[in-house]
Amino acid sequence: MSRTAEQIGRTELGPRPLPPLGEQRAATNLSVVDTVLDNGLRVIAVHQPTVPMVELRLRVPFAGTDPAHAPTAEVLAAAILTGTKSRDRVAMDTELALVGGELNAAVDPELLSLGGNALASGFDTLLTVLADALTAATYTDDEVAGEKARLIERITVARSKPNVIARQALQRHRYGDHPFTREIPEAADVAKVESADVRALHQAAVLPRGAVLVVVGDVEPVKAVAGVSAALADWRGDASAAVLPPLPPLTPGDLLVIDRPGAVQSQIRLSAQSITRTDPRYPALQLANLALGGFFSSRLVENIREDKGYTYHARSYPEFTPDGATLLIDTDTASDVTAAALLEIRYELARIALVAPEESEVDIVRQYAIGSLLTSTSSQGGLASQVAALAVLGLGVDWLVNHPERLKAVTAEQVAEAAAEFFAPTRFTGVIVGDVAKLAPLTCIGGVRFP
Incomplete structure (x- = not known):
């Protein structure tokens, strides 16, 4: 007689315990x-x-x-x-x-x-x-x-x-x-x-x-x-390929409201200056970002999607250029809850900047960061794309291979320090695109500039 999955997963003493996760190992012999x-x-x-x-x-x-x-x-x-x-x-x-x-x-x-x-x-x-x-x-x-x-x-x-x-x-x-x-x-x-x-x-x-x-x-x-x-012996040229002029540093400030008449949703986009991958603080910042909004179980998702139901998605992520980096936060929400969603985003920014994450939260995002990196580089195509993205920033395969160890070395205190330095709400600027006629509640929370 066949047994169900639930029966297989239980013993007389209760649910069968899950085996521990195996150690995540990067390819070190490339x-x-x-x-x-x-x-x-x-x-x-x-x-x-x-x-x-x-x-x-x-x-x-x-x-x-x-x-x-x-x-x-x-x-x-x-x-x-x-x-x-x-x-x-x-x-x-x-x-x-x-x-x-x-x-x-x-x-x-x-x-x-x-x-x-x-x-x-x-x-x-x-x-x-x-x-x-x-x-x-x-x-x-x-x-x-x-x-x-x-x-x-x-x-x-x-x-x-x-x-x-x-x-x-x-x-x-x-x-x-x-x-x-x-x-x-x-x-x-x-x-x-x-x-x-x-x-x-x-x-x-x-x-x-x-x-x-x-x-x-x-x-x-x-x-x-x-x-x-x-x-490619015949592919030659005296000049060098043209690179972008350096981007100006971001200036924190009010969010600019962009009118989109008739829109039923608002697009909230926030951004702040960040650091490059070669900065010694970057591994801690990467984990702090994951905790805030970098994966599906992040604080932003739990708050404004799962708890409040204001949005279908919310995320925070880094954007790199050859001479610098920025942090971005984005979500789309119904016009009538735009102000409430922005208030919760600012709350989560302040909370992660002021309240140190617990060891258990840091361990979860650490495992996610290492696991997603190893998964994304396990295929030839994934590895090629990752190496190419790093190469245009002046980095090589060594950075990719050694990054899991850098993530493992990050402490909860370092994550807290990175969060306090980079995620304070006052560091951000950005835009809100929506129907201005429906966004009057934004005036109640401040830090927003209307056209």
Whole structure:
């Protein structure tokens, strides 16, 4: 006779105790080569033979101060894999498909990113197609026109979404017209981009010096670097890839209300200056942030979602740039409880800054931080993306491997100190996007500036 799960989980003395969690261990025996090629490209190759695949991540600093840069860069990223002097779009896709591979491209105000994967046996093909796109992309009129039409449609839809409107408002409030704020160009500006503009930008800005290429998979690192060096031998340039000018430090202050007439929800976005990953206080701050709003059982979620029912989600998280970092808090809530939700957010900020978290809470977020890091780097794709994200900040695989030990060494007192230093409500600024006509209760709690 079969037993139920409940019967299996019990004994005559009561519920069967769960076994203790095993020790979380980082991979400490990774074979890595981290070098800079003659053309200035940094290559990080990591041997991780879990499956016979190889993952590739290329990050090219791609900043521009000209307002026309952002729309042109969007078109470039959309069209860079649509054909070269020797391969049209179909030929590129077919060659990659024959080795179980793919490539894709994206751009933001900081970086042009190309990434993909293939069977390990097709690594040379993956590199050949990538090199062709980097050195010989043609950006024909027909392909550019087609990609522009698709971009215009996507941008038009994206810019109407509340979360995008809130992000743009926060960026303007934090940094004015700094190039970092130009995350989604206007559809009308994209429509003005010509093929010649894209080709000129590629020639001037798609450069290896200062860029980083990460290779992770079932290929020996020395062999991987040699393959990259041979395949990208013709990708050269005298200049270095363009990086963003430094961001100004955030100034704490009132939250700016942005009117969105007719909105049934408000988007609350808060931000404060933070520290980089290399700061010795960062591991403690990471754990303090997790306790506040960095995972589903955090204080913010328990308060304004589970207890009060003001929102479906609430989170706090860091945002890193090559020269600095910020903390962000965001949630969306019904218009009539916007003021109450903001009050609870400020309460949780003050509580974590003033009341030291208990050892048990610190242990929970520590286990979560270590476990999520190890899980995210257990696959070839996850490891490649993590290494690439760190590399653009000037860090390497060693930082990733050693970070679990740094987290283990953090004490509850250090978490309390980090929380007091970085999460005081007076350190934050931000925006609230919503229907001003429904947000009058915000005047009762102060620290809010209406248009």
